[in-house]
Amino acid sequence: MQRPVHVGLTGGIGSGKSTLGQMLQSCGAALMDADAIARSVTAPGGAAIGDIRTAFGPEAIDSTGAMDRARMRTLAFSSPQARAQLEAIVHPWVTRLSEQQARDAAAAGHRAIVFDIPLLVESGRWARKLDAVVVVDCSTETQIHRVMARNGLQRAAVQAILDTQASRQARRAAADAIVVNDGISLEALRGHATQLARLFGL
Template identity: 45%
Template sequence: MEKFKVGITGGIGSGKSTVCRLFAQWNVTIIDADAISHELTGPGGKAITVIRAAFGSQSINAEGGMDRAYMRQLAFDDAGARHQLQAIIHPLISQEMASKTASATGDYVIYDIPLLVESINKYKDFLDVICVVDCEVSEQLLRVKSRSGLSDEAIRNIIKAQASREQRLAVANEVIFNGSGVTHEQLEQRAFELHQKWLLSARKLAGAG
């Protein structure tokens, strides 16, 4: 049966994971692209053999998983290496997402995709709705600094490497604002309003199937 599919994205520190946890409590299947990526690049993961062949033994850590710090730096320094890594991992993520979608039991499916906007051509025909969790860049800096201890410069570099706030909002069908001053209750209320809307769409799709 065809499933109603929502993609949720947002910049680092936007609160995307918090929003996805809200939807998970309402019988929605959450498929986390980052978790799939970590599984594929962890010890024994399906991507490890190809990554070692492409980037050498220094790309693999002592536990047998991808050395994330090494590959993160390489990807920042070398766009060619970044594209090569993406070409290895993205098809495998797509396969796992398709498998998890086929076995999903929720009323509809939400895909938690950090780099959705950066890969928009891959997802725009697959998803029924694109939802952006939005907040000010200043708020992103505060949140990431408080939880990670990274320097302002390091956080700004991560933000700069992602799609801009404007680029995300330009492709959004729906926006959940989670910026300065938004309470958890307000965030939950906005998420529930969208849940009701998407539930209706999912039921219509199921009825037409």
């Protein structure tokens, strides 16, 4: 059986990366969503909960037994050391489970597997596992407006998130293909997804 194409999909917060990933999935790709896996391992009973409690104390866990996302988000964006500590707990689980899902997708006959990885460039460890990297790009101002509207965050809070992510230049430099998602319709974005799907043999 031929090995499926492994595609990394990334972009800054508010770029539309997840939307493009879902469109590629609708074209027949298997989609590995790193954020969804991270949420699952930090949910009640999740694989990372015990280590998070040990590292950050019981206050890091909410009344449902899940990681207290608001508390940990604030801590992570105010302390690079805490962010690195949290990533060191969660990211190995994300890698392990996404690779298991990819093996399952390959066994099911998928010809392309898309790894939706917000911090693909920042991690420095995905490049050797991928056949191509697709970057969804838009202006910083567009990112800020989208996230403010979607998440109800203040501009300063969105900027703090952006400051922890790779620059647009760094992401574009890592790309094999760039989709500019600025001022275009969903239909136009879907057109980009269709073109990419053809390139990936779908």
